[in-house]
Amino acid sequence: MxxxxxxxxxxxxxxxVAAGAKTAAKSKRMLPxxxxxxxxxxxxxxxxxxxxxxxxxxxxxxxxxxIVRTKEEFEKSGIQxxxxxxxxxxxxxxxxxxxxxxxxxxxxFVEYDKLVLATGANAFIPEFVNKxxxxxxxLRTLDDGIAxxxxxxxxxxxxxxxxxxxxxxxxxxFVKNKKRVTLxxxxxxxxxxxxxxxxxxxxxxxxxxxxGLVKIINEDTVSEIxxxxxxLDVITSKGYGFETDMVVVTAGVKPAVDIAKDAGVExxxxxxxxVNSRMETSIPDIYACGxxxxxxxxxxxxxxxxxxxxxxNKEGRVAAINVCGGVDDFEGVLGSxxxxxxxxxxxxxxxxxxxxxxxxxxxxSVVITKRDKAGYMPEVKNITLxxxxxxxxxxxxxxxxIGCGDADKRINTISVGLLQGITVEQLIxxxxxxxxxxxxxxxxxxxxxxxxxxxxx
Amino acid sequence: MxxxxxxxxxxxxxxxVAAGAKTAAKSKRMLPxxxxxxxxxxxxxxxxxxxxxxxxxxxxxxxxxxIVRTKEEFEKSGIQxxxxxxxxxxxxxxxxxxxxxxxxxxxxFVEYDKLVLATGANAFIPEFVNKxxxxxxxLRTLDDGIAxxxxxxxxxxxxxxxxxxxxxxxxxxFVKNKKRVTLxxxxxxxxxxxxxxxxxxxxxxxxxxxxGLVKIINEDTVSEIxxxxxxLDVITSKGYGFETDMVVVTAGVKPAVDIAKDAGVExxxxxxxxVNSRMETSIPDIYACGxxxxxxxxxxxxxxxxxxxxxxNKEGRVAAINVCGGVDDFEGVLGSxxxxxxxxxxxxxxxxxxxxxxxxxxxxSVVITKRDKAGYMPEVKNITLxxxxxxxxxxxxxxxxIGCGDADKRINTISVGLLQGITVEQLIxxxxxxxxxxxxxxxxxxxxxxxxxxxxx
Numbered sequence: 030m031x032x033x034x035x036x037x038x039x040x041x042x043x044x045x046v047a048a049g050a051k052t053a054a055k056s057k058r059m060l061p062x063x064x065x066x067x068x069x070x071x072x073x074x075x076x077x078x079x080x081x082x083x084x085x086x087x088x089x090x091x092x093x094x095x096i097v098r099t100k101e102e103f104e105k106s107g108i109q110x111x112x113x114x115x116x117x118x119x120x121x122x123x124x125x126x127x128x129x130x131x132x133x134x135x136x137x138f139v140e141y142d143k144l145v146l147a148t149g150a151n152a153f154i155p156e157f158v159n160k161x162x163x164x165x166x167x168l169r170t171l172d173d174g175i176a177x178x179x180x181x182x183x184x185x186x187x188x189x190x191x192x193x194x195x196x197x198x199x200x201x202x203f204v205k206n207k208k209r210v211t212l213x214x215x216x217x218x219x220x221x222x223x224x225x226x227x228x229x230x231x232x233x234x235x236x237x238x239x240x241g242l243v244k245i246i247n248e249d250t251v252s253e254i255x256x257x258x259x260x261l262d263v264i265t266s267k268g269y270g271f272e273t274d275m276v277v278v279t280a281g282v283k284p285a286v287d288i289a290k291d292a293g294v295e296x297x298x299x300x301x302x303x304v305n306s307r308m309e310t311s312i313p314d315i316y317a318c319g320x321x322x323x324x325x326x327x328x329x330x331x332x333x334x335x336x337x338x339x340x341x342n343k344e345g346r347v348a349a350i351n352v353c354g355g356v357d358d359f360e361g362v363l364g365s366x367x368x369x370x371x372x373x374x375x376x377x378x379x380x381x382x383x384x385x386x387x388x389x390x391x392x393x394s395v396v397i398t399k400r401d402k403a404g405y406m407p408e409v410k411n412i413t414l415x416x417x418x419x420x421x422x423x424x425x426x427x428x429x430x431i432g433c434g435d436a437d438k439r440i441n442t443i444s445v446g447l448l449q450g451i452t453v454e455q456l457i458x459x460x461x462x463x464x465x466x467x468x469x470x471x472x473x474x475x476x477x478x479x480x481x482x483x484x485x486x
Numbered sequence: 487m488x489x490x491x492x493x494x495x496x497x498x499x500x501x502x503v504a505a506g507a508k509t510a511a512k513s514k515r516m517l518p519x520x521x522x523x524x525x526x527x528x529x530x531x532x533x534x535x536x537x538x539x540x541x542x543x544x545x546x547x548x549x550x551x552x553i554v555r556t557k558e559e560f561e562k563s564g565i566q567x568x569x570x571x572x573x574x575x576x577x578x579x580x581x582x583x584x585x586x587x588x589x590x591x592x593x594x595f596v597e598y599d600k601l602v603l604a605t606g607a608n609a610f611i612p613e614f615v616n617k618x619x620x621x622x623x624x625l626r627t628l629d630d631g632i633a634x635x636x637x638x639x640x641x642x643x644x645x646x647x648x649x650x651x652x653x654x655x656x657x658x659x660f661v662k663n664k665k666r667v668t669l670x671x672x673x674x675x676x677x678x679x680x681x682x683x684x685x686x687x688x689x690x691x692x693x694x695x696x697x698g699l700v701k702i703i704n705e706d707t708v709s710e711i712x713x714x715x716x717x718l719d720v721i722t723s724k725g726y727g728f729e730t731d732m733v734v735v736t737a738g739v740k741p742a743v744d745i746a747k748d749a750g751v752e753x754x755x756x757x758x759x760x761v762n763s764r765m766e767t768s769i770p771d772i773y774a775c776g777x778x779x780x781x782x783x784x785x786x787x788x789x790x791x792x793x794x795x796x797x798x799n800k801e802g803r804v805a806a807i808n809v810c811g812g813v814d815d816f817e818g819v820l821g822s823x824x825x826x827x828x829x830x831x832x833x834x835x836x837x838x839x840x841x842x843x844x845x846x847x848x849x850x851s852v853v854i855t856k857r858d859k860a861g862y863m864p865e866v867k868n869i870t871l872x873x874x875x876x877x878x879x880x881x882x883x884x885x886x887x888i889g890c891g892d893a894d895k896r897i898n899t900i901s902v903g904l905l906q907g908i909t910v911e912q913l914i915x916x917x918x919x920x921x922x923x924x925x926x927x928x929x930x931x932x933x934x935x936x937x938x939x940x941x942x943x
Contacts, residue, residue, distance in 0.1 A: 047927065080860055080922045113769035198921075316613070327917070338927045339920035347934075367919035376919050392490040403537055405551035438895040441918050442902050447907040448916060456815040459902050462824035462833050463796035464655075465537045468896050470504065470795045479803075 039064040040352055041117045041126060041141040044286075045074030047229045047338050048319025049147030050098060051345025051354070051435070053108045057284040066139075068128060070115035073099060073171045079338045085181060086202030093173055109297025119144065119292035121312045123227045130362065140170040143314050143352045144288055144303060147345065151283040152322040157253050164261055164275045165254065168195055169282070177277065184208060184274035188263050190251050191280035192219035194368050197235070199277060201370055204239045210348035211273065213251050214263060222366075224381045226396055227415055227429045234373045234431075251276075282336060285323045297323035299334035306358035310349040316352060318344035324362035328379055328426060328447060329388050335362050364427070365444045372433045376440035379427025379447050382417045391420040391471045395481045403465035410434035416443070416453075416477045422484055423452040439474050453481045496521040497809055498583060500573045500745070502531030503794050503895055506604030506778025507555060508802025509809070510565045514689055516810040522565045525585060529630045531557060536795045538631035538651065541637060543659030549632055551606040576601065576749035578769045600771050600809045602761060604802065605742040606795045607777040612647070612737050614710050621718055621732045622711065625652055626739070631670070634734065641665060641731035645720050647708050648737035649676035651825050654692070656734060666819075667699045668730065670708050670722060679823075681838045684872055684886045685852055691830045691888075708733075727877050738792055741778045754780035756791035763815035765805040773809060775801035780819035784903060785883055786815035786845050821884070822901045829890045831899035836884025836904050839874045848877040852938045856930040858891025862921035867891035871908075872899070873934045880909040880942055892924075892942045896931050910938045 040056050042049045044069040057065045064244045067074055075098040084092055100110045111128070118127040122304065128137050152167035159165070164184075166177045181187065187203050188195045190191065192214030212219065217241035218228040235243060249269065255262040260272045263298055273464045286294075286302040295311035297303035308316045320336035322344060350357035364376040385392035394417040412432035419424050430436035430442045446456060456478040463470055497513050499506045502524040514522045524531055540699040543547050557567045568585070575584040583601065609624035616622070621641075623634045644660050646653045649671030660667045669676065675685040675691065681913065692700060704849045706726065711733060712719040718904045721727045741758040743751075752768035754760035758780035765773045777793035777799060797819055806816035822835040842849035851874040869889035876881050885900045887893035903913060913935040920927055 044846045047742075071556075075859060077862070077922065077927070079920070079927070080862055083860075083922055088864055089862045117748050193923075211941070288680045327915075335598075337920065338930075339918065339925075342927045343914075343932070361917075363917035365919045367921045367923070368923045369923050374924075378917070378919065383561055392657060403534060403540075405534070405546045406535055406540060407545055435892075437924050438892070438898060441895060445899050445913070446902040446905070446907065446917060448903070448912055449908065451902065451906065456902070457800075458784075458823045459905060460820035461796065461898050461901060462822045462834070462835065462894055463536070463542055463794065464824045464826065465534065466826050467824045469833075470534070470536070470799045472796075475800070485928055 032071070037062070037064065038142045039066070039140065040143045040145065041139065042067045042145040042147055043069070043126070044147035044149050044319070044321070045069045045110065046076060046149055048342035048345035048348070049145070050075035051148060051342050052145050052318060053103065054106070054351045055346050055349035056353055056404065056419050057108050059349065059355065064355070067103070067108065067110060068111045068114050068116050068126070070113060070131060071170050072105065072112055072173065074110055074112065076171045076336070078169070078171070078329045081168060081171070082198035082202050084174060085178045085199065086205045090207050092171065095171060105230050113158050116288060116469060119288055119315070121292055121315060124314065143316065145348055145352060146294070146310070146315065146317040147319045147320055148285040148288070148321040151285050151469055152278060153283050154278060154279040157251055158278060159254065159256070159353070162254065162256055162261065166275065166277045168199070168277065170277065175200055178295065180198060181206060181208065186211070186273050188213065188276045190276060190278045191375070192216070192245070192281060193222070193281065194220070194366065196279040197368055197370050199234065199279065200239070204242050207242070209242050211246065213249055214248045215248065217247050219245065220238050220375070222381070223377060223429050224383055224415065227413070227431060230413060231373065231431055235418055238371050239375070257384055276293045284334060284336070286321055288318065299323050299332055301334040304396070306360060307351040307356070308344055309351065316348045318348040320341040327363055331388070333362065333364070335364055337366065345380065363444055363447050365440065367437045367440065372429060374433070374436040375422055375431045375436045376437045377427065377429040378440050378444040379425070380417060381427060381429065385417055385419070390426060392426065393420045393481065393484050394418070395468055395477050395479050395484065397473065397480060399476055400469055401432065401473070404469055408466070412473055413440060414477050416481055418485065420454050420483055420485060424450050424452060425453060425456060431447040442474060453485060457482060489836045494519070494521065495599045496597065497600045497602065497778050499524045499525070499602040499603035499604055500526070500583070501606050501776070501778070502526045502567065503533060503606055504798035505802035506602065507532035508799050509602050509604060509775060509806045510511055510560065511563070512803050513810055514563055514565050514808035516806060516812065518564070519659050520810070523568060524560070525568045525571050525573050525583070527570060527588060528627050528629065529569055531560065531567055533628045534795070535626070535628070538625060538628070539655035539659050541631060541664045542635045542656065546772065549628065552628060564724050569715065570872065573745060576745055578749055578772060581771065600773065602805055602809060603746055603767070603774040603778055604776045605745070605778040607739040608742050610738040611735060612708070614708055615735060616711065616713070619628070619711065619718065621714055623732065623734045625656070625734065625736065631875065637732055638663060638665065643668070644686060645730040645733045645855065646732060647735045649673065649702070650679070650736060650738065650740060651677070651823065653736040653850055654825055656736065657692060657696070657700055658753040661699050662884065664698050665698070670703045670706060670727065672707050674703065674704050676702065677832070678836060679838070681840055681872065684870070684888060687870060688827065688830065688888055690825055693829050695830070702943050718932065719725070727932070732923050741791060741793070743778055746774065746778070754789045756780050756789055758791045763817060764813070764890065765801055765806065765816060773805045775805040784818040784820055788845070790819065790821070792821055818900055819902050822897065824894045824897065830888060831890070831893040832888045834884065834886040834895045835897050835901040836882070837874060838884060838886065842874055842876070842883045847883060849874050849883065850938065850941050851875070852934050852941065854934050854937060856933060857926055858889065858930070859925055863922050869893045869896065869898060871930050873938055875910050875938055876941065877942060880911060881907050882910060882913060899931060910935050910942060914939060
């Protein structure tokens, strides 16, 4: 791979969680003589944000296990870490950034040769939130996670605003700690990124497998939170009111693009930073990767914004290779995701049926429930699988699977097919592994494809 | 789907385990007015042969759980089941078969319109086996399985001849029943269908996780078994001798093709019945499917013989559709397989490195070990993954994975990519699901593909 012969190139990375940390590590490996700096306003770099719900729930006790690479490890490899140093402005014409040291309030200009924006995403804070109330939490940074766990210990009843992935993971964490939980979600069911025939089953499972501790209020929103001495009063748009000890706002996230926008870096239609497949922004020598950057959906070829840790890691690697003078491309995302709620696995890839219809596909779908392994094996469980295809091309557009059985395996299997536009007929030909402890002799994927094929003709 | 307008068509299927049972059921659904018959010399039809090791091991206690569909259920749906009726000859010119009723020794001619050979495979019995010795067992039919479990109960030390999939599943079954096991395998390690860098790890795991009950003799074969009153004396080619209570011969299987061959049905280079993608043999109106039929390897496009239950089910379905006047194709196999030994999952798809080299590919491979989920999750385990690619086309040729972690998931994921000739670069783009309980943020598949890519340039 041809590398830039640049003895003292300075690479500056803003943000150091997943994409930023990956960019730094890979850049330093590719160009050992380059100066590599990470600037972050946070206290920590390189941690698994996705792991915080499991730390809160008690799967492990020490938050330091969430640290992928410590500041000291970075510095040992020659990467300079500037925590609590906020980049407040980019001056592209001068190739400089303006840095504010949060502890000393000092300001400084720093020059860069290559700048990588890995600023991530911020929690969306609805208007009703009064930031002065201590009992209101979000969950984006490791500091948030540590605070939330401490707060949870004092609470008896916790209210979650929003019903996305993190909300579901937090219900599990709270129920495992014997907390009562009320969740308020505007959609008819939790996990509105799934089709309702699937998300309704998830919601049913949650309500039935939470020791009676969970209440879900659908099709309503929180309109007001009042400080009632030691508790909070929550009031919803429909006029419902209740007391709670603590509120966690998980009402979505938005890309952290303020300094990029201020510098004239072009944003895409989703509001995230527009990048090409080499993670280059509209301004030379400025790259973006991770949650602040827009992605391309590999099925619809439309811009999407899907902030996920796995994507951030891959983009950070591609950014580093291009920053260092190599050539690598990030082709896009499929919207693959997985989460668990207690014993239930919930997974998806590609387009949902509602996405597909919105995008103008002639979508046809099948939903089936089948055992995940041979019926006589003691550990057999069910999976419910939905596959969506396009009636015109017969191409599979996406799939969703839930179940206490191995749902995730089936979704990953389809996701690789989606890369190459697999058709329903081709999926029937899939030669999947079979043994009684692992699947049925005709796997649910094949059964679903066979039914879907019959619907296509 | 256009169906033959044949009110009283008679479909005769020889063999009723997986492919035969599937052909019968699907044919009757497609042509309710057709006469559908299954002839088998065995006592049972439609059972899960693959489940027998788990019955023997004690995962479940009642062999009737292995029955997929009872004789009564078949007959209720109008399918006529003739157990203990052996088809001894096919007369293609007259479209008749000759049937011998095993209980009454009666003979009879039966006419067919369509004949489906689903005769399966027989255990390969080496020359040293004296069939009169009661303590020598094989494992193909349900009767074999029931007898083997009963025999095991009386034995203290069991010898297994051969070290393939079934042998490994049987070691697990025997060790779970506290039996001492000696296995004799001609190859340097068990599971010679894997590359040795992987199979050596499997063998190591078996020896270390069997309560000291298992001994494996490699690079040697059994040459003689002598009846020494209540025990057997086993003597190997290298002159090693030991006493044993019972011998299980799992030294391979061969396609059951005698009556086909006798009738002039063309066999392929593998010795199995040659079929096209519609499961048609060389003789009109005679079809073959399941373990007696040859398959095409979808990667190398060469004929192979891979007797597997999942394939048999798919072929049975395709045979039925074509028998009934529809059109369907079976495209071939990838050699996907999975088995477990205690907590170890062992899985493969596509070509091994040794297969690939034999077939003339310029094979390049990577073997890596990585965690199957986030390191801080309590249930984290390792997987070792090998991926083989072709240096010229960059196409992935195959993969093998073992580990107490979720190895099988990764192999199924690759197997769907193989259907469409996925390249190493494309696999890097795979958007796999990520959450800490399910994978690392960069899944082992992606890590392996990244390393393999660097080896290709």
